[in-house]
Amino acid sequence: MRSWEGSILIAIGSTYANLGDYTNAIRVHQEALEIFIELEDLLGQGNALNEMALAYRNLNEPAKALELFELSLEKLYQVEEATSSQSGLSLSSEEATTKGNIARTLNDLGRYDEALTIANEVLDFRRQEGDLFRVSVTLNDIGNIYLNLGDFENALSFYQEALKIRISQNNLEGQSITLARIGAVFEQQQRTDLAIIFYKRSIDVTETLRAEVVPEDYQESYLVAVDNTYRLLAELLLQRNRILEAQQVLELLKVEEIREFTRATYTTEGLQYDPLEESVVEAHDSLMAVGAQIYPCDPDCDQTLYDQQIELEAYYDQQVLTFEETVRRGRAEDDVFYDPTNLASDAFDIVNAQPGTVLIYPFVQEDDLWLLWTATGGVVGSVKVETIDHAEAELGRAVFRFRELLKRQDAQSFAELKRTGQQLYGWLIEPLKEELEKNNIQQLVFAQDRTSRYLPMAALHDGDQFLIERYTVSTVLSAALTDTTDRLGDVNSTQALALGLDQAISGYSRLPNVREELDGVVKTDAADPQGIYPGQVFMNNDFTFATLSQQVRRYRILHIATHAEFVPYRDGESFILSGTGEKLTIAEIGSLDTQFDNLHLVVLSACQTALGDEALDGTEIAGVSSYFLGKNKAEAVLATLWRVDDEGTSLLMQRFYEILATGQVTKAEALQQAQLSLLQGEEFLTERLAVIQAGQTPRGSLVPVNPTEDEPSGLSHPYYWAPFILIGNGL
Template sequence: MEGAQGIDILALNNPQQPIQSGGATILRSDGNILADAFFDNSQLFALNLNDRASNFFSAIAFRVDPRQAVRFDPNPSLESIQANIRDHRNILAVDSRAADVVKTDVKSGNDSGVSLNPSPTGNGSETSHQNGGNPQNPSQPQNSTTTAAASPNPGVDLKTASEVAIQAGLSNLSSLSSVSNPNSLTGTASLSSAVDLLLREGRILEARQTLDLAIVKELDGYLGNVTAPKVGTETIASLTAEQQQLYVKYNQMEERSAQIQTELNALRRTPESQRSAEQVERINKLQAQQIEDSKEFKQFINSPNVASLAKAVSEASLKKLQSDLRAQDRNAVLLYPLIQDDRLELILVTSDAEPIRRTARVSRAELSQAIKEFRNALETVYDPSIDAKRSGQKLYNWLIQPIADELDRVNAKTILYAPYGQLRYVPLAALHNGREWLVQKYRINNITAASLQDFSLQTPTSRSILAGAATQRLSFKIGDRPFSFSGLPFARREVEALTQIIPDSVQLLDADFSPESTQRQLRNHSLVHMATHAVFMPGKPEDSFILFGNGERLTLADVRNWSLKNVDLVVLSACDTAQGETLGNGEEILGFGYLMQQGGARAAIASLWAVDDGGTQALMDIFYTILKRPNMTKAEALRQAQIALITGNYGVLGTEGERIAKNIADRLPVTVTEYLDHPYYWAPFIMIGNGL
């Protein structure tokens, strides 16, 4: 069945009475394929017109096996159904119909076969931290620990998770590195479920690598054509002769599969009704070949020798990652959070030991609510009843307290942070431990994924800045949605100050600040600073945009064409994210960071919310003043600038501090100067990429 714009199937059946077609059912569409129904678990294939299983959605938990067959969870929990509703709330058909399925299930005494009382099983034994604080001392987390109970893991068994872990290793080793290949991994949901099970089995090394690849897959789903870079030659050289032969065979299988897929895509460009008999015969032959190749691939993946190869690659990748951490900062660590229905998983990589796993006992719903409350508190300055420290401490108890002992053991100074899902909408730097903000103890450096991170150590020999500002009010529509942006009067002062601090600089104001004039000069400067409105919205890259002073705008899809080869840092100082009451998964923030690095920039700074009234100017003035010091890293410069606003101590800046303090007192209203220590002014700015 093909549907150009989409396919929508709804059947209130149950697992004991699946839809059966007497053969394979192939649903193919470039739109969304919505299937709120139970199918025969071995006969449903959901693909887009390029045969990628990335547009299939259901309220019922499912996984996609290596053959690309969709396999539904035979006993999904109500919680998992509700989680799927939340995850796909932007697809209204699935949302409304799935809710009806749940309601019908409750009223009918569970006729649909859905379990309303899931009973988690599993054997995880890592430390688990309860949510909330100690009622006797709110500044301290609860001391009680429990054995981490496993949550329902829809549609993924240990054998499947093991196959996924092997493919994660091989995909990073492959010269093609294509997780969208028909013989390869599929949806992000399947990958995160596999990570969940690997963690509960204590296979933390494999879980970390699979989670990293899941983030790459998420980027690929959002932007398209995103692949993890192949492992370096030193890793290949470390393999045994037999393993190298397996590596060659894997590449050959990937290349053959890619060739078949390319030919199929070309043939399918001809509408089905217009295909010749020869074309139909060739398509059938290629599809049959794909089935045979899938069988061969499955046998290959399940070979003990291939498992040994994947393990060798994982171990070599960890050694390389730990070496990169030591080179960046001997006291650097890498933190991955993973949000599950009933808990928050944490994976911590240090430079001297095996990765560790810790678990915080907080449900997805409770964590989501806490994130919203924290975000609201961060943006609320003048209401004393809304306390960012209190809400920041709640998240600290879940995200940092479980790993605090390990951070102390390695004397951590820098946290490389790969945020997951809605955690991308709040800054880690603004968590609070009851005594101080996290940024006062650690440098915080966001990354997209370790496999995509630029760990190179070179720093620019000289700095020059291209600074653009949009100071005028601008209004326009995108479709039916109106946008109106107030002028940024302090943006002019912001860029004028920056070009005085950094010599050999260029400033573009208002009409002169256009996409064309900016792109023309990008490669001539090591620093690119844009004091202009930008909106990052969930959905498609075309929904997020950067506004220029002449009224033009570029979407994230347009930004993909930027050449930033010589750029050390891109700064967007007036971004806004998480507009509206519903949070997405933050893929737009993830996508921006990736696109800047893909274009050649080593790092980017973006604001999670727009700061008005000159507060941004104050922070950026301090940041660039510190950055121009010899041997100063970008991450440390941002940290010191944030601490200067928190403490109000500008004396540490030397003679420049007197100038900055005077400018703040003379130019900013008292309603700003008296509240610069509030995280609204210093916390929204996050560093993404290489912070050296």
């Protein structure tokens, strides 16, 4: 029984590792190791040590990983001695696996010659064993070692051999990895345009794989590699000033991040190639296809296959030569390459839907921060932010500090909040200031990346005023997932479904203002003196999953006022608390997506994101929102980045709806004006509504009624109004 317990723990630890939770994987494998030591089970000890070492390697602790791999190998040698195994092969399969891991770890540590010796020993065994899948893995490993040694010719040779096997086995995951490694060879050779082709090809294979494989099958290490390929390609395209292609890659990356978080299937159109790139891709694909045919029968294949291979090798070399000569002659900007207007049409749809709009893509790399932008009229651009050196870490620290300061309301903290807000403004807005002014921009739409997703952009400060005092602000998951064609409609034709919880339940505190909030939003009958939009309200015990399921398809607005949390890493831990105290997971609610077809706006007025440390990337915000947004679902989600004072939430929500109901403003403008009403300490909306209803300012150019210069207090502090973010169609 104890042996079974150890085996089960190994399986549990491997599951943690596949999900990227390496700390828990190590803990569980350590428990398994202790059981196997107690049982004197050498093979079990070797397996547990190997799994622990893999986890340490993924935690970027190669020295500790190497120590454990070597201990694992010792245990396996002891097993072989004890059983007097005589397989006729130089190694056992388990020994070869562990030695392969040792070679990879030595490569991590820069001990390339040692790594190469061991990897070649493993390759010899794998060839004798006849397992082509494992042969391809080892070939890829050896290619990685040669790449680190700067021996590009050998690196390409081993990668190409691995790719032929992976094509012959229809191993799409392996193909995408190897194609990216070939791209890395060309990148290190400073053959950037060739590197771009192979990174593109890798992503194309990944997109094909996404349409064929259940997402739960992916290991976290593979997902990280895929993410890196998207980012490497985007950066190379930006270096070549191929802005719209870079934007297209970032669009695919955002969909990829949603897929990883939700484990749902999203299909995309993939990347585009210009004609010269296409010729290289076709020549390489043909060469690899013939190589895949030859591999199983080599050296006894029909001679016609070898002749075809020789011919295709020459053709591929010629296509590469032609491509690189064309690029060197500077024709990359001529008609040979795609007309940029054929790309990024989804982004143009967003900015052209309302004059004075710009779509901004912050692109956060380890060292560099780029800003890509598309404005009304097809104006595009990019800029590398020169005032930040280690972008991912510095931005993460600044966002984390900004969020911490927002919780405090003393004068000293507010002064630091403004300074940090100015620093963030300097990175994310200031580099575009000239373009924003030149193009008369009034609406900022952000497609956020990494930790920027946690930023309440409205609260950034330029030294004189908050960003929301100058622009409307909204975000999108991606341009491709945003529908700008639908509008909410007038008050009388727009029905609202409101679900709320105001009593303490299941360890969660009361939300005493929820009933007032919902009563102020929904007019339940003609005699109701308070509500704005006609509809129904379900409170407390009447707010159940069944109620949501049965009612939601009839309404254009879904307003949920209850405790909710967006939890990093896994959608299964994010939830909305029902009126009965049941945690409705976001995935459960997402299962109702066929009922969301009529919805236009979803409001989650008491949710929060768990910003635990500066290393998080905010994918849970995009992931959770994606359950409500998209094709045949709602067009917009209004949510909060943190749970704020119940009274403040209630007041802002009521003002948002009251302003929206005038029919004179967009959703983004209604949110802006509601936020400004709190910022400027307005007791009533009388003056603000009068300006809006009188049409004294054209739609899209609303400005603060009374610009504020004083230090905010009470509900005017950004803690109360800044967390509200509008995602999706802001019109």
